[in-house]
Amino acid sequence: MQRGRAMSFDLSAFLPYQLAVASARVSKGFAERYRAEFGLSIPEWRVLAHLAQSDAVSVREIHARVDMDKSKVSRAAARLESAGLIEKRENAGDRRLLDMRLTDKGRDLIARIVPIADAYQDTVVAQLGEDGPAFRRALLKLLDEK
Numbered sequence: 001m002q003r004g005r006a007m008s009f010d011l012s013a014f015l016p017y018q019l020a021v022a023s024a025r026v027s028k029g030f031a032e033r034y035r036a037e038f039g040l041s042i043p044e045w046r047v048l049a050h051l052a053q054s055d056a057v058s059v060r061e062i063h064a065r066v067d068m069d070k071s072k073v074s075r076a077a078a079r080l081e082s083a084g085l086i087e088k089r090e091n092a093g094d095r096r097l098l099d100m101r102l103t104d105k106g107r108d109l110i111a112r113i114v115p116i117a118d119a120y121q122d123t124v125v126a127q128l129g130e131d132g133p134a135f136r137r138a139l140l141k142l143l144d145e146k
Contacts, residue, residue: 019142
């Protein structure tokens with residue numbers, strides 16, 4: 001590259017940047033809803049959501065499924081455990097690992113959040129309009145979920 005010559009790069013048209021901004025906005029919009037009503041952080045919500053889909057999950061497994069540092073998962077799990085929403089148990093296959101599970105209180109909270117999540121998703125899908133199905137297919141390709 002030559003010095004003094006302006007580079008012709010438009011960050012606002014760069015797809016990875018657009019995806020990151022869109023993701024942050026959508027995540028923040030949903031987070032505002034569950035934070036206001038339930039006092040949960042984004043990492044706490046993600047841990048709860050994953051546990052709602054599985055019987056028992058380790059911090060390592062959640063870290064592998066989402067783009068979140070192990071330390072954030074661990075801190076979120078510690079806060080959720082203190083709040084009585086999850087419990088940790090020794091992993092039957094590997095005693096070095098702890099499995100996390102929802103408590104009854106955690107399952108009750110998820111049952112209250114799911115309708116809010118569904119309504120928020122409906123709002124996002126409505127924003128996409130007729131482009132929604134094509135966007136979803138393209139997104140699944142990027143996520144490599146066939």
